[in-house]
Amino acid sequence: xxxxxxxxxxxxxxxxxxxxxxADYEGAISTLCAGCGHDSISGAIVKACHELSIEPxxxxxxxxxxxxxxxxxxxxxxxHGFNSVHGRMPSVVTGAAMxxxxxxxxxVSGDGDTASIxxxxxxxxxxxxxxxxxxxxxxxxxxLTKGQDSATADEGSMSKKGEPNPFSAIDLCATALQFGxxxxxxxxxGDKTQLVPLIKAAIAHRGFALIxxxxxCVTFNNNKGSTKSYEFVREHAEATGAVxxxxxxxxxxxxxKPGYSHEVTLHDGSSIHLYKLEQDLDPxxxxxxLLAMExxxxxxxxxxxLIYMDKASRDLHEQLETSRRPLSQLTEEDLxxxxxxxxxxxxxxx
Amino acid sequence: MKSIExxxxxVIKFANVNGTGxxxxxxxxxxxxxxxxxxxxxxxxxxxxxxxxxxxxxxxVSEKGYxxxxxxxxxALSVNPQSMAADIQEVExxxxxxxxxxxxxxxxxxxxxxxxxGLPLTRICNEEYKDPRQRQLFKNVIYVGALAALLDMDFxxxxxxxxxQFKGKEKLILPNIHALELGHQYARANLDCPIGIRVQAADxxxxxxxxxxxxxxxxxxxxxxxTVAAWYPITPSTSVxxxxxxxxxxxxxxxxxxxxxxxxxxxxxxxxxxxxVIGASWNGARAFTATSxxxxxxxxxxxxxxxxxxxxxxxxNVQRTGPSTGMPTRxxxxxxxxxxxxxxxxxxxxxxxxxxxRECFDMGAMSFDLAERLQTPIILMTDLDLGMNDNxxxxxxxxxxxxxxxxxxMTAEQLEAGVEFGRYLDVxxxxxxxxxLPGTHPHRGAFFTRGTSRDEYAVYTEKGEAYERNxxxxxxxxxxxxxxxxxxxxxxxxxxxxxxxxYFGTSEQASLEALDRLADEGIHLNAMRVRAFPxxxxxxxxxxxxxxxxxxxxxxxxxxxxxLMAEFELGPDKLKSVLCFDGTPISARNIRxxxxxxxxxxxxxxxxxxxxxxxxxx
Numbered sequence: 001x002x003x004x005x006x007x008x009x010x011x012x013x014x015x016x017x018x019x020x021x022x023a024d025y026e027g028a029i030s031t032l033c034a035g036c037g038h039d040s041i042s043g044a045i046v047k048a049c050h051e052l053s054i055e056p057x058x059x060x061x062x063x064x065x066x067x068x069x070x071x072x073x074x075x076x077x078x079x080h081g082f083n084s085v086h087g088r089m090p091s092v093v094t095g096a097a098m099x100x101x102x103x104x105x106x107x108v109s110g111d112g113d114t115a116s117i118x119x120x121x122x123x124x125x126x127x128x129x130x131x132x133x134x135x136x137x138x139x140x141x142x143x144l145t146k147g148q149d150s151a152t153a154d155e156g157s158m159s160k161k162g163e164p165n166p167f168s169a170i171d172l173c174a175t176a177l178q179f180g181x182x183x184x185x186x187x188x189x190g191d192k193t194q195l196v197p198l199i200k201a202a203i204a205h206r207g208f209a210l211i212x213x214x215x216x217c218v219t220f221n222n223n224k225g226s227t228k229s230y231e232f233v234r235e236h237a238e239a240t241g242a243v244x245x246x247x248x249x250x251x252x253x254x255x256x257k258p259g260y261s262h263e264v265t266l267h268d269g270s271s272i273h274l275y276k277l278e279q280d281l282d283p284x285x286x287x288x289x290l291l292a293m294e295x296x297x298x299x300x301x302x303x304x305x306l307i308y309m310d311k312a313s314r315d316l317h318e319q320l321e322t323s324r325r326p327l328s329q330l331t332e333e334d335l336x337x338x339x340x341x342x343x344x345x346x347x348x349x350x
Numbered sequence: 351m352k353s354i355e356x357x358x359x360x361v362i363k364f365a366n367v368n369g370t371g372x373x374x375x376x377x378x379x380x381x382x383x384x385x386x387x388x389x390x391x392x393x394x395x396x397x398x399x400x401x402x403x404x405x406x407x408x409x410x411v412s413e414k415g416y417x418x419x420x421x422x423x424x425x426a427l428s429v430n431p432q433s434m435a436a437d438i439q440e441v442e443x444x445x446x447x448x449x450x451x452x453x454x455x456x457x458x459x460x461x462x463x464x465x466x467x468g469l470p471l472t473r474i475c476n477e478e479y480k481d482p483r484q485r486q487l488f489k490n491v492i493y494v495g496a497l498a499a500l501l502d503m504d505f506x507x508x509x510x511x512x513x514x515q516f517k518g519k520e521k522l523i524l525p526n527i528h529a530l531e532l533g534h535q536y537a538r539a540n541l542d543c544p545i546g547i548r549v550q551a552a553d554x555x556x557x558x559x560x561x562x563x564x565x566x567x568x569x570x571x572x573x574x575x576x577t578v579a580a581w582y583p584i585t586p587s588t589s590v591x592x593x594x595x596x597x598x599x600x601x602x603x604x605x606x607x608x609x610x611x612x613x614x615x616x617x618x619x620x621x622x623x624x625x626x627v628i629g630a631s632w633n634g635a636r637a638f639t640a641t642s643x644x645x646x647x648x649x650x651x652x653x654x655x656x657x658x659x660x661x662x663x664x665x666x667n668v669q670r671t672g673p674s675t676g677m678p679t680r681x682x683x684x685x686x687x688x689x690x691x692x693x694x695x696x697x698x699x700x701x702x703x704x705x706x707x708r709e710c711f712d713m714g715a716m717s718f719d720l721a722e723r724l725q726t727p728i729i730l731m732t733d734l735d736l737g738m739n740d741n742x743x744x745x746x747x748x749x750x751x752x753x754x755x756x757x758x759x760m761t762a763e764q765l766e767a768g769v770e771f772g773r774y775l776d777v778x779x780x781x782x783x784x785x786x787l788p789g790t791h792p793h794r795g796a797f798f799t800r801g802t803s804r805d806e807y808a809v810y811t812e813k814g815e816a817y818e819r820n821x822x823x824x825x826x827x828x829x830x831x832x833x834x835x836x837x838x839x840x841x842x843x844x845x846x847x848x849x850x851x852x853y854f855g856t857s858e859q860a861s862l863e864a865l866d867r868l869a870d871e872g873i874h875l876n877a878m879r880v881r882a883f884p885x886x887x888x889x890x891x892x893x894x895x896x897x898x899x900x901x902x903x904x905x906x907x908x909x910x911x912x913x914l915m916a917e918f919e920l921g922p923d924k925l926k927s928v929l930c931f932d933g934t935p936i937s938a939r940n941i942r943x944x945x946x947x948x949x950x951x952x953x954x955x956x957x958x959x960x961x962x963x964x965x966x967x968x
Contacts, residue, residue, distance in 0.1 A: 083801065085625075095633070098580075099577070316615075317613075322612075327635045335611060350560070
């Protein structure tokens with residue numbers, strides 16, 4: 001494992017519309033285990049943000065506690081970051097987003113952080129439809145404490161010690177859907193072709209966007225019999241379809257093969273193109289999305305890709321009718337009603 | 351029997367059934383006295399229940415301006431058979447027991463040392479009203495009308511007040527005035543009016559207002575510039591956010607666009623409420639939450655994060671009786687230690703102790719300046735007594751030239767100019783470092799906020815020296831805070847003495863009254879009202895200047911005393927405790943009695959006083 005990030009960069013690295021290279025979106029070198037799925041997800045985040053030409057300092061990256069939650073150090077070094085407490089990232093993002101609606105909120109969590117200690121906050125942030133991207137780096141185990149099963153571990157999945165997990169797994173996509181999430185996707189850390197456009201679409205979506213990314217733990221959960229190992233996921237992933245994200249200013253260049261394709265225009269004017277493989281899934285219909293997930297679960301497959309999206313999503317700011325100017329930028333003049341108002345109140349209290 | 355005779359000086363206690371609208375009628379009575387220029391102090395003693403259980407409302411009237419609980423009851427007005435036996439027992443000898451005599455009084459309850467007055471409330475209501483709800487509601491208004499006759503009150507004050515209170519709901523004015531008249535006329539025609547206790551107009555109120563502390567806090571948050579309120583409902587703090595919401599809807603919605611300059615989020619629990627406050631404050635908004643003891647327990651982990659990561663945080667704790675669920679609708683100052691040192695590891699938090707609604711407003715607004723200046727949690731410690739009862743208070747005021755103190759925040763211009771930025775770099779040598787807000791500058795000033803140990807540049811480290819440096823800097827910051835938090839208030843005794851009392855928050859009024867009584871008896875004590883933790887040097891000097899200091903507080907474990915002993919390394923001999931923890935506000939009689947008990951050198955106290963202090967309801 002290397003412990004120093006090479007300073008040398010190719011002088012002609014491609015620049016995005018803002019003139020930034022990918023290096024401007026990178027962070028410190030990862031201290032996770034070599035081969036950890038999480039590092040690939042970090043790479044996908046970097047790629048998506050670079051390609052979308054988002055100003056790095058207009059992103060706030062937040063996390064909880066655990067291996068997954070360490071990753072914000074490894075990407076977006078020019079963005080403010082917040083490594084909060086275990087399972088509580090959603091509430092911290094909620095407050096942050098209320099204060100300043102102009103930033104992009106990127107929350108990263110793990111399966112322990114989300115499906116166990118943070119289940120309550122996960123449910124409620126989805127329900128409020130906070131405008132954020134919520135990425136779960138899901139490896140089915142607790143890495144930092146050496147490999148205990150997590151609540152997303154599948155029933156019967158073998159631990160490294162050779163013990164089958166006796167409990168039913170929590171499916172974060174299915175629960176998020178029921179909690180009211182307006183964008184639900186699943187992907188695999190080993191499939192950047194799928195993951196990067198999903199992250200882009202999640203960023204462009206206005207509302208709560210969950211991407212549950214199966215991300216194998218090479219040290220504690222990559223063994224035979226584990227349903228979160230590289231080998232198992234590669235063999236059992238079934239994509240809902242191909243997703244291509246098209247930013248507002250770009251022309252569509254992808255040629256879609258004949259089949260069921262669909263274009264969705266997002267709030268910021270950009271669009272996503274879906275090329276569907278799963279004919280029985282209508283990703284704009286909750287019931288259809290839930291049924292598809294249940295079908296694949298029963299068959300022992302992992303359904304990946306965009307599973308559900310609510311095109312009419314109204315985020316928390318819209319629901320609360322908060323001012324267009326970020327609350328954090330308001331001053332005394334905007335906020336303080338002045339002494340005359342108090343005199344009137346006093347008069348009513350005598 | 352010698353009946354109590356007094357003018358403008360008595361305690362009346364209403365015994366009602368909760369959910370019957372009695373609190374508004376009782377409040378009408380208290381406010382009428384206030385409008386007659388009389389200092390009043392109403393206290394609602396209510397159950398954790400919506401309908402059907404006993405509830406009481408005690409009103410202290412004192413022309414001298416004593417606003418704390420006195421102890422004892424001069425007039426009991428009983429409309430609840432459930433609690434009648436206990437209610438009659440509470441009446442002072444020579445006092446008055448007014449009850450609904452539609453049904454005869456149980457002979458076993460009769461006391462021959464109390465004036466028993468029958469008022470057939472149910473009968474009057476049944477004759478007058480057909481609708482059961484009206485019978486219930488107007489019963490309360492009728493007894494207020496009767497009291498006006500019994501106490502020789504100016505009836506017009508009541509009718510004017512009804513007209514004011516129902517402004518905009520004119521249909522309700524006449525029926526309420528009619529009910530007042532029913533009671534008034536019945537009493538005048540059938541009872542000996544007035545009784546020995548009377549009221550007459552005075553001029554002892556000045557420009558003061560009658561307001562509950564929670565509303566004052568909600569207003570303080572608005573004036574202090576809070577834009578994000580994140581909360582979880584819990585008695586007795588709920589009305590803080592209710593008040594905030596009521597007034598922001600009037601004051602903070604753009605009439606043209608309908609856009610709101612605030613966001614209120616009802617969280618899923620107190621943990622999330624605190625997380626939201628931290629997230630919003632980290633991102634540059636002024637944010638607060640309001641809760642009570644159980645909520646603080648849940649918020650503890652986050653409070654540790656805010657302390658260690660140095661994030662401005664404002665928490666209003668309206669204390670109730672603990673531990674655990676305790677007595678949710680009773681008062682206590684029981685969270686002093688759990689708030690001062692909330693969370694694991696070495697932590698200390700700023701506490702503010704308001705004692706009037708005006709101070710709730712002032713300190714509420716000040717909390718946001720302090721939080722941003724000191725970059726740490728500010729916990730304002732009020733309680734149910736101050737928060738939910740109408741308290742007489744100086745009027746609220748705001749200096750329109752006042753600017754918010756946003757603390758040390760590095761701007762884009764400073765970053766652009768190349769000013770060195772290290773999030774935990776103590777450049778001013780006061781322990782307080784500069785922070786940057788997310789989104790400030792394209793490539794300078796970003797840092798990683800974390801609950802893990804880090805160096806001066808916010809980079810994760812497990813090096814012992816770096817951790818220690820940081821912890822010592824936090825102690826330096828703690829010292830700096832002493833100059834910023836409100837100073838204590840000192841009240842010298844009438845003559846020189848080496849004894850003193852020290853109190854805070856809602857013990858103030860009863861303490862002042864007890865001090866007057868003791869001084870009359872020749873016991874002189876200097877007094878200090880502590881208004882914040884960390885304690886300023888003045889507090890330390892005051893403790894050292896006295897031989898014995900009685901620390902008055904409303905909890906079992908003498909928590910403030912423990913805090914004083916821990917912070918100043920004082921021995922237990924110097925600090926003596928005066929405590930009340932039965933869930934009711936501490937009374938002047940109780941304080942006086944306990945201080946005397948601490949002085950074995952005193953002669954036995956006079957018989958009359960001993961009896962009074964031994965009465966229930968102290």
